[in-house]
Amino acid sequence: MTDVLDAIRNELPALQLLTDEIDRESYRRDEALHFEPELPLAVALPRTTEEVSAIVRIAAAHRVPVVPRGAGSGLSGGSAGIEGALTVALTRMNHILEIDRVNRVAVVQPGVINAELKAAVAREGLFYAPDPASYEFCTIGGNIGTNAGGLCCVKYGVTREAVAAVEVVLADGAVIRTGGRSVKDVAGYSLTQLMVGSQGTLGIITEATLRLRPAPHRSQTMLAFFPSLAAAADAVTRVMTGGLTPCTLELMDRFTIAAVDDWHRLELDRTAEALLLVESDLGGPAGEAEVAAAEAACRDAGASDVVRATDPVEADWLRQVRRMAYRALERLGACRMEDVAVPRSRLIDLLAEIARISERHGVRCGTFGHVGDGNLHPTFIWERGDDVAAARVEAACQDLYRAAMSLGGTLTGEHGIGATRVHLLAEQRGADALRVMQRIKSALDPDHILNPGRAVPLP
Numbered sequence: 001m002t003d004v005l006d007a008i009r010n011e012l013p014a015l016q017l018l019t020d021e022i023d024r025e026s027y028r029r030d031e032a033l034h035f036e037p038e039l040p041l042a043v044a045l046p047r048t049t050e051e052v053s054a055i056v057r058i059a060a061a062h063r064v065p066v067v068p069r070g071a072g073s074g075l076s077g078g079s080a081g082i083e084g085a086l087t088v089a090l091t092r093m094n095h096i097l098e099i100d101r102v103n104r105v106a107v108v109q110p111g112v113i114n115a116e117l118k119a120a121v122a123r124e125g126l127f128y129a130p131d132p133a134s135y136e137f138c139t140i141g142g143n144i145g146t147n148a149g150g151l152c153c154v155k156y157g158v159t160r161e162a163v164a165a166v167e168v169v170l171a172d173g174a175v176i177r178t179g180g181r182s183v184k185d186v187a188g189y190s191l192t193q194l195m196v197g198s199q200g201t202l203g204i205i206t207e208a209t210l211r212l213r214p215a216p217h218r219s220q221t222m223l224a225f226f227p228s229l230a231a232a233a234d235a236v237t238r239v240m241t242g243g244l245t246p247c248t249l250e251l252m253d254r255f256t257i258a259a260v261d262d263w264h265r266l267e268l269d270r271t272a273e274a275l276l277l278v279e280s281d282l283g284g285p286a287g288e289a290e291v292a293a294a295e296a297a298c299r300d301a302g303a304s305d306v307v308r309a310t311d312p313v314e315a316d317w318l319r320q321v322r323r324m325a326y327r328a329l330e331r332l333g334a335c336r337m338e339d340v341a342v343p344r345s346r347l348i349d350l351l352a353e354i355a356r357i358s359e360r361h362g363v364r365c366g367t368f369g370h371v372g373d374g375n376l377h378p379t380f381i382w383e384r385g386d387d388v389a390a391a392r393v394e395a396a397c398q399d400l401y402r403a404a405m406s407l408g409g410t411l412t413g414e415h416g417i418g419a420t421r422v423h424l425l426a427e428q429r430g431a432d433a434l435r436v437m438q439r440i441k442s443a444l445d446p447d448h449i450l451n452p453g454r455a456v457p458l459p
């Protein structure tokens with residue numbers, strides 16, 4: 001094993017290569033804390049595409065697997081350590097290379113933090129839409145790796161919609177460029193789209209060209225409280241069938257409302273069974289009209305109270321209520337955030353299934369998420385160190401996955417199959433589709449060097 005490290009040191013003497021156990025320990029896990037990953041052999045922190053290419057070439061020659069990693073905020077074990085493997089963290093490749101206003105694209109290295117890109121393009125009057133709730137600390141490389149979603153996908157779509165091109169290091173160290181800046185481009189297979197969401201199993205992204213939009217207007221924001229989850233789901237239906245296109249449509253259940261309120265004392269209505277966060281970024285009278293129509297839809301569905309932000313500071317507070325959801329639940333004990341999604345028309349059934357599953361297994365669960373996308377994050381909480389409760393949560397999660405699939409949905413809407421859900425991919429996609437995925441993997445990475453066993457099970 002030290003052969004590979006010697007070879008890397010010889011060829012790349014300036015590369016930062018962490019081999020101390022304490023350093024490697026901090027790259028062992030991502031945020032899927034229920035998953036027990038392994039300790040990487042070493043961690044490389046390259047600064048250039050040439051370094052990434054050389055690392056992968058040398059690793060491949062020694063048959064040593066490589067785990068690409070961004071900020072490690074993933075929730076599926078996708079960038080967690082593999083024993084004997086090299087973790088390649090792209091965090092030092094963190095420059096915004098260009099903002100091209102005519103073509104409305106930004107060219108960035110993979111370690112750029114999502115929020116930094118948003119801020120930089122905003123200074124040019126532009127907007128980078130993808131906004132996972134982790135946007136203040138996750139990287140663009142990780143967002144592309146997972147095809148990250150977020151709070152405004154209901155209007156602007158997921159990361160995939162924003163990726164025009166990537167530079168990618170393949171499993172043998174070769175570097176290719178896919179896509180381009182043209183609005184239209186249908187030459188050959190779309191390798192760009194193949195890379196998006198592949199969780200570092202087909203290549204390591206070393207540069208990305210991302211689509212920008214004109215900056216939207218300042219959001220107009222409201223919270224609506226409901227006496228039941230069914231009423232909140234009904235409001236979602238009314239908003240979506242009413243021809244509205246809110247830029248945010250998020251849900252929190254009673255358990256999550258209480259967790260956020262206990263933490264920050266925001267005087268939220270703790271008797272409500274659910275709240276919806278609704279935002280419009282149309283601006284001016286159009287935005288006013290959209291929020292008013294959303295309020296009417298919520299009231300028609302039985303909302304008990306509606307709070308509208310009167311200024312940007314208040315709007316930011318209302319948004320923070322939702323952004324704090326996971327961290328608030330995390331304070332209550334060991335925590336496992338799930339990520340199921342169903343067609344919007346089946347939301348009410350999914351919410352009922354979550355309640356049934358929690359009760360059947362005797363586990364505490366707070367549910368929040370991107371309800372406008374049909375994507376919910378039921379989050380199970382149990383006493384740290386209580387293995388019996390952890391086993392009950394595990395069983396509840398398996399039931400949850402199957403419930404989502406049986407409703408025509410998916411076991412993961414945005415966090416990815418990673419390492420934690422890989423055993424169920426065949427059940428969702430079917431044996432034939434799985435075989436196609438495995439053939440694609442083997443065609444691009446015949447020796448299974450890149451993040452083996454993640455995203456798609458090994459054949």
Ligand SMILES: Cc1cc2nc3c(=O)[nH]c(=O)nc-3n(C[C@H](O)[C@H](O)[C@H](O)COP(=O)(O)OP(=O)(O)OC[C@H]3O[C@@H](n4cnc5c(N)ncnc54)[C@H](O)[C@@H]3O)c2cc1C
Pocket residue numbers: 030031067068069070071072073074075077078079090110131132133134137138139140141142143144145146147148149150151198199200201203204205206326327414415451
């Ligand atoms: C509080 C909190 C809120 C979150 N909210 C959301 C949310 O709203 N929506 C959402 O989608 N996710 C959310 N996440 C999950 C996570 O932040 C996203 O999955 C994010 O995209 C991961 O980015 P990262 O830089 O941390 O990548 P990592 O976790 O380091 O990596 C994620 C995956 O991408 C691969 N990868 C990383 N960099 C590259 C690269 N350069 N080339 C190829 N593959 C690469 C890795 O191998 C891994 O499989 C949340 C997480 C937390 C902790």
